[in-house]
Amino acid sequence: MQLSDILHGSALKRPDHPALVSAGVQYTYAELSGRVRRLAAAVAATTSPGDRVAIVADNCVEYFDCLYGVPEGRAILTLVNQRLTAYEVDGILRDAEPRVLVVGAEHAERLSDIRSRVSSIERVVVLGKADPPAGLTPYDEFLALGSSAADSAGSSGPGAGDPERDAETAWLIYTSGTTGAPKGAMLTHRSLVSAMLNVMLEWHPSRDDRQLFSFPLSHVAAVMTLQYHLRQATVYLTAGFEPGAFLAAIAEHRITHTGLAPTMLNMVLAHPTIETADLSSLRMIAYGASSMPPDLLRRSMERFDVDFVQNFGQTEVSGNVLVLGPEEHRRAADGEPHLLAALGRNECLAAVRLVDDELNDVPVGEIGEIVVRGDQVMAGYWRNPEASAEVLAGGWLRTGDLARMDDEGLFYIVDRKKDMVVTGGENVYPREVEIVISALPGVSEVAVFGVPDETWGERVTAAVVARADAQVDAAAVLDHCRGRLAGFKIPKEVRIVGELPKNASMKVLKRVLREQTAQS
Known part of the structure; x- marks a missing residue:
């Protein structure tokens, strides 16, 4: 099945049912299907199969046109985080080499x-x-x-496409690794x-569900909206997240399903209208x-009488592979809070293991790396065979996350090989942040890490060592980062230190840095 088969098939089944509501405008399945066909025809007329079409835009209905229509036109949609600076966008686009760039009006200038x-x-x-x-x-x-090609296109639905096309790359999403260089999954x-x-x-999800989606569509989380279209339900799309507008x-x-990061949920609970909002x-x-x-x-749980579900995954697995369901959340609220540290248990359609460096399973309770195999694993990294071979060695995707598993089959994160910070x-x-800070004159060494934060989950923190003959302060580091890094990547705290703690092999001990920062 190809992505656009989802939409066109639902248009055959429920043509007049609302598929998407965005900025106060409603689009039926028939209308959204027509929009996608028009874009697919335009893409096919202006590109060759396998060419890239990139998009830098805030959430809007045209973004859905692209999610479905660009792959239907045989091009690869490159989703670019609109919060990145022009410097960062340039780097991604130079690697992806798109022939067409779609930009929201807010980013056109x-x-x-x-x-x-x-x-x-x-x-x-330019959109809008x-x-x-x-x-x-x-x-x-x-x-x-x-337009002429779109007008002559016939109807299709699930199973109508060429099976060989199912293996074609539909989306290209860039994610950084330990080297800091973004790689296209x-x-x-x-x-x-x-x-x-x-x-x-x-x-x-049911046919009568109404999903409210407030995450950026530039993330792999965009796939979560498509499942509601497969179920012929309705997606309500917001341009961004604002807690008052979210509650309204x-x-x-009459929203039934939604998604929030814990940071967003905290903001919702702190909003003045939370006690009077109709959440029934x-x-x-x-x-x-x-x-x-x-x-x-x-x-x-006291305010929302709903089921809570946590999912764990990454871009390289096209979404999620572990789930912590409503039952575990209720148990956590009833006196087993340790369950909230769990990532969840293996979902049905992917195989997930904990292994050592040789891909041998580790015993229950011991630490291993999470590896994944299944149809949802990416094809590899764009034009990066070395990184692809490394991460897919042995036929399993190596996530870089270290975890342990308990007797219930629940996975618990221990550390990240990639030291990723989620803020x-x-x-x-x-x-990626260390490379930028290291370029500041006078900087000798730098280590970037995350520390717990009540508002953001984790806050990006940098420990910087200045050269003996130079003067470097926190303000200079932050000023250097602005314009070179997106706002969420810029450290919220910069510590100027005399040296970085290291082990015998001279590896920086970020665990020690986290402890020192927490104590201070």
């Missing part, structure tokens, strides 16, 4: 001269603006390039469909990105 920096881009298409800057193409004008039609089916077996939307649209329609809150603090869960639902890779 800062990317208006992108073609002078990324030579592969032939056309910049009839008169974009000179040289940029309005979205409607781009759609017209394939190649997610195929098959891997994305498998990931959403894996979650559907746990969430049990639940009441107005809500049945499930899914969360991820970081674990749920016990006190936050207790307060949430406010965003992934920050320390090496």
